[in-house]
Amino acid sequence: MTTSSLLSGADGAVELRGPLASRLLEKSPAMKRLLVYLWEHRAEELNEYAIATEALDRRSDFDPRTDAAVRVQVARLRQKLKEFYDDEGTLDPWRLSIPLGSYQLQAEPVTKDGAPPDLAIQDNPPAAAAIPTIAPQPVVAKPPASRYLWFSAAGLAILAMGWLLGSRWERQVQMSTASSSAVVVSPFWANLLKGGRPTQIVFPNPVFFTWVDKNGDTLLVRDPAVNSYHDLERSPSLSGLEAQRGKPILAQDYTVASDTRAVFRLAQYLQPLGTKISPSSSTELSPESADSANLILLGTVGTLAPYQAYLDKLHFRIPEHKQYIEDATPSLKAPVHFETVRESPTRIVAPGIVALLPGHSSDSFVLVLAGYHTNALISYLTSVNGLADLQKARTSHGNPEFFDAVVLSEVNGTTPLRSWVAAFKPLAKETR
Structure with a gap:
């Protein structure tokens, strides 16, 4: 396939012209x-099977557990793009990249100083980057026996990335509006948002x-059992640190990068409906302040604590500090x-909860996505196969308007x- 025909298939996107015409990809039609x-699928949540069978001509029995072809080819393409922009494409007005751990192609306009926006922002990182090294623990890891997590600069890299993504929200949504117009939104979402209410x-x-x-020197500590400054005394570990070091300062300026990426992906997917979609952190938006809006809630049991009233209405629960889900009405x-x-x-394979409840106002709704892998839950709800699977479950139970489900990812x-x-x-409609 020629470069011109490839560009035609991608709507002649100017962002692709440089890389496709480069000598790095000249002899690699597969790349x-x-x-x-x-x-063409940058607004969708991709997986290895789809890429293998639809882009790499693999057979339908392709198994990503035993065949690393997708990971190898995406890694090669990621490196080729970097080499292109370091050499032939230094003057290109756009920069394409594939973040590590992802298959999503991203396009960023180059700033006046020649650096992509991400690099320009990171020239002045938030204060968290100066925190000294103190045995970091992963944010989403199972809490240790002491129930608190210590973070260093390395441990906070994920959080800082989330902060950067959140601060660039408006600009990225504006950039994605034109490309999102080609995305077909499913009947599930179209029906939910048909009332035109703003969605938070x-x-x-x-x-x-x-x-x-x-x-x-700065010490930053999190106890997953504490989700409010006023609850510090509930934690023996935090209370002990307070006795040793004095009163702490509350720090809630960060989000987990995977959550922030998931939110952006969902908003981009919903953009064609024309509904006003707004992001808010759990500290910015109280349940009372969104009475007339639809709510889509992401997080773990701890971070969703302000919305506990909704969680209490569900059949399925995630016990505090646990990574399993239990059925409260078995x-x-x-x-x-x-x-x-x-x-x-x-x-x-991780369990999560997908639940649809009535909102405070008539015709509004609350969609709960609870678990440690919200990115997987949003991938499920924005993919053709995922929505078909969910609709099959709804149909088998009489197509209820409201429900809660355990989704394994x-x-x-x-x-x-x-x-x-x-x-x-x-779920009964009386759960309002």
């Missing part, structure tokens, strides 16, 4: 096809406590617990591979 495919997507702000000593022969299963050092690192409904229960 060109992959680039165009990722461009609420993403979590974990609560951290900061101590600064006389030398200016029935005969149905599973009571849905555990996290580790398949390999990087690959797990196979995740490799931070990349969602596939998701499916494991349990489904209707």
Whole structure:
């Protein structure tokens, strides 16, 4: 396939012209096809199977668990793009990239100083980057026995990235509006948003406590059991640090990068409906301040604490500090617990909750996406296969208007591979 025909298939996108015409891809038609495919599907949540069968001409029995072709080819393309912009494409007005751990192709305009916006922002990183090294723990890891997490500069990299993504929200949504117009939004979403009410997507702000000593060194600590400054005394660990170091400063300026990316992806997907979609952190938007709006809530049980009233209405619950889901109203022969299963050092099957409830106002709704892998849940709700799977479960239960479901997601690192409904229960409309 020629470069001109490839460009024609991608609507003649100017962002692709430089890389497709470069000598780096000159003798690699497969790499060109992959680039165009990722461009055409950049507003979707991609997985290895789709890329393999639709872009790399793999057979329908392709198994990403035993065949690393997609990971290898995407890694090669990621490196080729970097080499292109370091050499032939230094004057290109756009820069394409594929973030590590992702298959989503991103396009950024180059700033006047020649750097992409991401690099320009990172020239002045938030104060968190100056925190000294203190044995970091992953944000989404199972809480240790002491129930609190210590973060260093490395441990906060994920959080700082989330902060940067959140600060660039308006600009990115404006950039994506034109490209989003080609996305076909499913009947599930079209029906939910048909009333035209504004929709708030609420993403979590974990609560951290900061101590600064006389030398200016900073210690940042999180106890997953504490989601308010006023609840500090509930934590023996935080109380002990307070006794040693004095009163801490509350730090809630960060979001987890995977949550922030998920929110942006969902908003981009919903953009063609013309509904006003706004992001808000859990600390910015109280349940009372959004009485007339639709709410889409993302997070864990801890970060969704301000919206506990909604969680209490569900059949399925995530116990505090646990990575499993339990059925609060179990029935005969149905599973009571849905555990996290580790398949390999990087690959797990994790449970999450997808629940649709009535909102405060007539014709408004609340959509809850609860779990440690909200990115996988949004991938599920923005993919053709995922929405078909959910509709099949609804149909088998009489197509209820409101429901809650356990969705299992196979995740490799931070990349969602596939998701499916494991349990489904209707909710009465009186849950308003």
